[in-house]
Amino acid sequence: MKSDPSASHQPSPAPFSMDGFWLGFRRAVLTTPGILLFGMGFGAAAAVKGLTFLDAFFFQSLVLAGASQYVALELWTDPLTWTTAFAMAAVVFTVNLRMMLLGAALRPWMGGLPGYKSYPALAIMTDPAWIIAIRYHREGGQDWGVYVGACVFLYLTWIISVVPGYYLVDALEDPTRFGVDLVMPIFFITMLVPVWRGRMDAAPWAVAILVALTVKAIVPGYWFVLAGGLSAAFVAAALFKDEEEVDG
Structure with missing residues (x-):
């Protein structure tokens, strides 16, 4: 079964x-x-x-x-x-x-x-x-x-x-x-x-900062908060998937 x-x-x-x-x-x-x-x-x-x-x-x-x-x-x-x-x-x-x-x-x-x-x-x-x-x-x-x-x-x-x-x-x-x-x-x-885990966190954190600052400069309102968080989440998910494939 x-x-x-x-x-x-x-x-x-x-x-x-x-x-x-x-x-x-x-x-x-x-x-x-x-x-x-x-x-x-x-x-x-x-x-x-x-x-x-x-x-x-x-x-x-x-x-x-x-x-x-x-x-x-x-x-x-x-x-x-x-x-x-x-x-x-x-x-x-x-x-x-x-x-x-x-x-x-x-x-x-x-x-x-x-x-x-x-x-x-x-x-x-x-x-x-x-x-x-x-x-x-x-x-x-x-x-x-x-x-x-x-x-x-x-x-x-x-x-x-x-x-x-x-x-x-x-x-x-x-x-x-x-x-x-x-x-x-x-x-x-x-x-x-x-909470910092080293290299694994560097890329998502850096992307979040860059995206948030960029969106804040060109889009009115508070969308930069969501944009920074989502971009970091996507980067982290991609990196985590790559590491799983390597380990597998």
Whole structure:
């Protein structure tokens, strides 16, 4: 009796433990200064735009989209029309298309989980949580509680940060005054360094940078985010396929 060849490609369910959850939670604590300042900046910007506190709070809680929230807020009008709401949603969708690639990268690890477990976890995924999780997995870890713990901490910190930001609007109207725009890039670089695997990563990373800069220069909007991510994914897939053929 022949076995189903596709079955060997299906990841086995990853384990989950509260120890892993708290490990991810603790690792995410390192992001607190950047997340707080970034989220407070949005609260301040929302106050300047004339949003009520509840508007800003639910915006922060339901969208959970970091930089694209700032971009969408630039389109905010009072009263808010359906046309403006659609434009805001389109901007957030475009900037966050990169989440499709981040989610795909988690499939070898979490792909064996049933949908009722994986989909809610993916719904609160953020870039810092993804980096923490991928770094842990690259180090040999399998407990997906680490990913969930990081996501939960970042989500809670993000929605709480809007409160002081909204009421400290005078100090935080311009977040760049405190270098908030540099905090998260520095965090990403710091977390990505240990994930570097040498020559295998050089080409995709270089292509992503070149494509993103090129698209940003010639195409308006935030399509450069998606273009850079997709180009790196295609290059990485081609290199991985070539290495498999050589090994085979």
